Amino acid sequence: MLLQFFKALAHESRLRLLGLIAAREHSVQELAALVALKEPTVSHHLAMLREAGLVSLRQDGNTHWYGLEHKTLSRLSRSLLARDQLEALAGTKPPRSSDDRMLQNYLTEDGRLKAFPATLKKRRPILRWLARHFEEGRTYSEAEVNETIERRHHDRETFRRELIAHKMLARKDGSYWRLPESGWVG
Amino acid sequence: MLLQFFKALAHESRLRLLGLIAAREHSVQELAALVALKEPTVSHHLAMLREAGLVSLRQDGNTHWYGLEHKTLSRLSRSLLARDQLEALAGTKPPRSSDDRMLQNYLTEDGRLKAFPATLKKRRPILRWLARHFEEGRTYSEAEVNETIERRHHDRETFRRELIAHKMLARKDGSYWRLPESGWVG
């Protein structure tokens, strides 16, 4: 979603169009004249802005009036300020394996866990996903481990315990580190 | 430079990189491994993010640590909320004055300075251009001034001095701020 938003605004013509629309509603013809592009081109840009939820369409007769969607703009710009939100972007990889597709059902838009299923079969890919958020070859304090987990789910105790039980994380003298995937249980 | 900001974020790889960097500082190698791209590619993306002021570079030995620039992010996302700002986008026209055309010869495609001419007559429009990259109504630390200059030219000392000599920038107690254009010398 966020990517679509940025793509929509990452072109001078579209920024200009949005600027005009922000001032008041405009028809396609008007916009084409104002930005010196042909109507099909403008139509194409407007479709992208609309797809991103930035403008809305009101039809009267056969002229189309495009107006600004304030809500989208304020919602998205606000979400940029939330640090967690931003970090969640890192996990935006296209899902491939069936595990990944399964996982998708348990993740929110912003890369947090919605729930933790009861069956072991479903829990394993989730733990793998979580374990991969730890870097290999460094140690973590317990506080850091908790922090890393809590960025994805509030129940740090359960997940810390499970990660260790599945040999994804190891602990010694209060220090933690990630174990190689080859040895993971599950 | 709102367009630059959006362009920088309008690509999945760069969003991912920014997400990783938001969590903590990373080196180019780390990032390349994490997003599964080659180092030159990552380097290229980082340059764009840096150009947009979204990340900063801290060099230690010969590894480069990239970190998040919270300020830029919050400043720009806030400016999206300001309606006026948005409407102003409509007026983004290509430059045409004779100064602007002169300036064009000294700028690279990506908006950096190729050279700094010897004659005062030619130097003035360049300094004006540079000074406009500072915001009015806020103060900058010396580090921030350097960073802003270096985004356009490596010789921060010369330009900092010249900006002050032409009364475009003022300094007091180690803080800098932009002066109104009406008072600029040249």
Added chain:
DNA sequence: TGTCTAATTAGATAGTTGTCGAATTAATGG
């Protein structure tokens, strides 16, 4: 000095996106 490592820059290529003219759809009114 020479070597090693990390990063950047250059150059090539493949993929994506912006723009246009032509053809098509949709609404309105004789």
Added chain:
DNA sequence: CCATTAATTCGACAACTATCTAATTAGACA
């Protein structure tokens, strides 16, 4: 229905961007 007007969709081409490998730069160290 047919003509008119506004908008969208289609197909082609040009411009731009992402990515790679190879070459270069810069720091550390011995």
